[in-house]
Structure formats: C-alpha cells, structure tokens
Amino acid sequence: GLITHLGMASRSLFEPHDAEEGDELEEVDDMAEINFSQLANQRSDVFAAHTRDRPMISIGTEETAVLPSLPEALTPSPRHGKLVSDAVHGLFRLDPDALAICDTPEFQRLRELKQLGLSHYVYPCASHSRFEHSLGTYVLADRWVTHFQVCQPSLGISRKECKLVAIAGLCHDLGHGPFSHLWDNEVLPRLREVGRLDSREWTHEKMSCQMLEHLWEENGLEEKTDTDSRDGIVGTDITAIQELISIDKKDYDDAGRYHGLHSKRPQLKLGGKMFLYEIVANGRNSVDIDKIDYLMRDGRACDVQHNFDPSRLLQLSKVINDRICFKMSEVYNLYNLFNTRANHHQVIYTHAKAKAVEFMVTDALVAADRHFKFNELIWEASTFKTLDDTLLKRIEWSIDADLADARAIVRRLRNRDLYKFAGEVSVPEHMHASWSRVSAQDIVDRAPRGSALHVKDVIVDNKEINYSMKSRDPVQAVDFFDNLDSTTAQPLGTDKVSSILPRVFQDKKVRVFVRDPAKVRAANAALTEFAKSRHCTSPIGNTPLKRARDDRGSQ
16 A cells, blocks of 8 residues: 555665565665765655655664565564654654653743744744744755765765764753843843943853753753664763764864864864764855755745745765765855845844844843842853743732833833834945944944934944855855765855846944833934945935824824
8 A cells, every 4th residue: 555655665765685585676786886866866755755745754864774565664663753744844854862851841941932022023934933933944954964965875874873963953942041042132232331240251151052962951851862782872972973963063173174263173073974063054165055955944034035946955975075965056045045044134033123122122131130140140051041031920910119211111112112224325345344343332423413312312223144154155165066975075166157146245234222112313413424424335224304103004
C-alpha cells in the first residue's frame, strides 16, 4: 500500500542497507560510484515535499545515512518525539532529545517573547513568538544537514552531528531578552548611559549559551535524553551546541578563514567539519537557516512578501573545501535573500511608528529599573529567565510608587498617545565611513532661536540598514560551483554576474522623534538646520505641513 510504496521509494535514495526477510529491493553495492547529481536529483522530490505546504513526514536516518527498513521504522522506541504542525514549514517531527529540551520552563519562556518585539502595534498579526521561530530553525537546520549527509556520504556526517546542528537551531535564541532586539539595541545601552548598568559585554548569543547549560542542569536532562543511544545528547555535547550557536562574524578574517579570536575559541569541538558552523549562524557570509526562517515567518505575519526561493538554496548546495557552496544559478537567489532582509528592515523592523512605540517602552523600562534592578538580573541565566514581555503588564498593574513614571508611559501607549516622528535625513554614501553617531544634543543645538526644544524632548535614531555585512557585499563571500558534480568552487565577481547589481550595500539615516507631540515642528526645524550643516539631504517624513488626523480619521 501507500506505506510500502513510501518505504521503497525513500530507501532507493540512500546508501545500502542489510537485506531482511521479505525484502526484495535490490541493494546498492557501491555508493561511492553514485555521484552527487544523481543523489541530489533522486532526493529532490522528497526534499521539496518537506519544504512545500504539504510536506511528507521524515522517517529519520541511521549513522551512515541509511533509511531504516520498514519494520524497524514502524517499531515504537522507548521514548517518543512529537509531530508539530507549523504554518510556515508544515508538518515535522521533534526528536525525543529536542522534545526534552522544549518541555522545560527555560524553553517555554520563549512563548512570552514576541519575535518582532513591538511591531504588532503596527502589524496586528506580527504576534508570533521566539518559540515558533526556534522550532522553524530546528526543522530547517535538520533538513539542510541531512541533505549534506545523504547527498555527500564522503563527508562522514554522523547522525549525532545532525542532531547537534538541529538542536543548535532549536536553542539559538534562548538568551533573547524582553521585546527581542529592543533589549539589546535600546534598553541596555540606555541603562549604561544613565549609569545603572556596568560595562560588561552582554549579548543574547552569550546568554543563549548560558541558558542552555542552565536548562540542562536545572531540569536533569542527562537522565531524560537518549543516553543509551550512540547519537543521544549527553552533557559533554553542550559545548559543541554552544559553539554552533555563538560563532561570530568577527571570528573570521576577510578571506573567510576561521581564527576564533573574538569568541576565544581557536579550537572547536566539530572543527574538522567547519561547514557545520555555517548552517545555523553563519559568521562567514551570513547565509544561514536562522535568517531564512525569520524572513519567511516575519514576512508571512506582516504580509510582506519575500522574493527568494529557500528550497532552491538548500537543495542546490553542497560542501566543497569544508565550506557550504551554491550552484552558480543561485547567485540571483542569494542577492534576493539579502534584498529581502534589507526590505524587511526598512518596512517592518524599523517602521517609524513601531520605533516610536519601542522608544516609549524603552523609557518605561529604564524608569522601572529602580524597581526591577536589571543589573542584578541579567548576568546569570537563573535570574535572567524571569524577564520576558510580561514586564509591561507587571508595570501596568503594579501599585508601587517607584513604578509611577513607568506606569504613566504605559498608559500613554495604551491610549495610543505615541511619541511623534519628526523626520529623517539620509547620510550621503561618500560620508558613510567617516560618519559619527548623532546625539539629541546635536539636534537641539540647531533648534531655532527661542525654541523650547530641550534634550529631554528629543530621541535620535541612528538608523543603519545593510545586507548583513555592513558596507560589504555578502554574496562576494560565497563560493559557487558550476554543476552538481563539481569538485571546485570559487567566488563570483560582480562583473561575471550582472551590471545591474546593487552598488551600495548599506544605508544610513538620522531620524528624530519627540516625546511631546507639541514639539514636532521645532524638532523638524532643528533637523533641517542640522542637515544643512552636515551636507545631508533635506528631511523627509512627517513635517509640520502634514495635518494631523482628528478622532474621526478625517484629514
């Protein structure tokens, strides 16, 4: 029937297996003689089915990339995983070790962290959480590493290594703070400015590593994971997962060679297979599963379409010289990937109204620090895990006197009495390298004589949007091969691709917001004078000439 047909069709794609009673399938004698293109083409239907709306269920693989025979596949194991139905990637299976991690308070905390922070105040459907994104990154990481395991058996990727990569995808965002990137980019810098946070470096990647170790020990997962199996996760594997999560762009030189100086990890647990570190968080060229999932998921939630094909990227890739490389036909697909990222930042992540809300919540959290004392909570996973998006509700419904200022800001937010956007100016391209951050004082200094504009009224947003690698073209850090059986790969110069590719890969703008709506006109005038003094473009956006809407929505 259908099950038998699925088993026979799937088994024909992989390596030889031991014949069993009643097994009439012809064995493959020498897998080494089957080339990459044959394997990739044979597997493409199965792989594509995984990435479409109605995916097939993955049965799993053995140590040498062999699908188990049908009776073994249908035999229940002592421990079970769980099937998950995802709106983006369809139906997939969490393996028992991944499920053991999911079923902990530390991982469930991700349900209380919105993926897009406060963007749902502009895009009402953007209310998905870090929990969904982590599951999506898990399944895509699992599919991509399995693709290499199956199509390139000479790489010697074990089932254990596949599992480590997938779980790294699952756990890569454990350390995010309240309201996601708002915590890193706005709240902590402001707390440092006002002297309420010490100078130690804090990143959500470092906290993800701490949280994973804490989660493992706090919940006794050593006893709950499949330690009887040779591919089960044990405590000594945590370091490898942490490394897969935390390798940074700064750990690579300009030629894409890993040195590990930034992370202080010159030697890696899986260092013999550096390509494994390019799947979840790719510090070499930023083409990774984390990015692919959040662009697909965020775009779907906000109805902002992406213009790249993720299934082509994953299927038309192979490992050459210990690096993940792509077929030359995918060069435009990769440019579309990074263009989608830039567009999401422009349209969703830095939307002016959403930023106004973010600045209000930042002010509220800074004011609430007298009560919560964040500096005492953020350095250890055991205390940091108490912080999530419910902070806003805790402020709103508190009766503590030291939260009065924070409550007042939250009340303004609930009444939609938002901070106002006063305009923005573009920084000319030739000034990008020498441009320094603009402060509120820089703007106020250019206010008209007699103006009542003060530093405390103004918020400056030094906005930067790029293709993931500052001013560099990330596609130039990608190696390409000619056809699926190629054994060599190299970067493609832009002159070999097209004459109409992007020429600049970074945009810088200065945006001004005011806390008091009555001071929009003064702030806009100050920004205009600032732009003239720094030879920038004239301000665009909300100007004093734009009439405000009344309560009935008329102009």
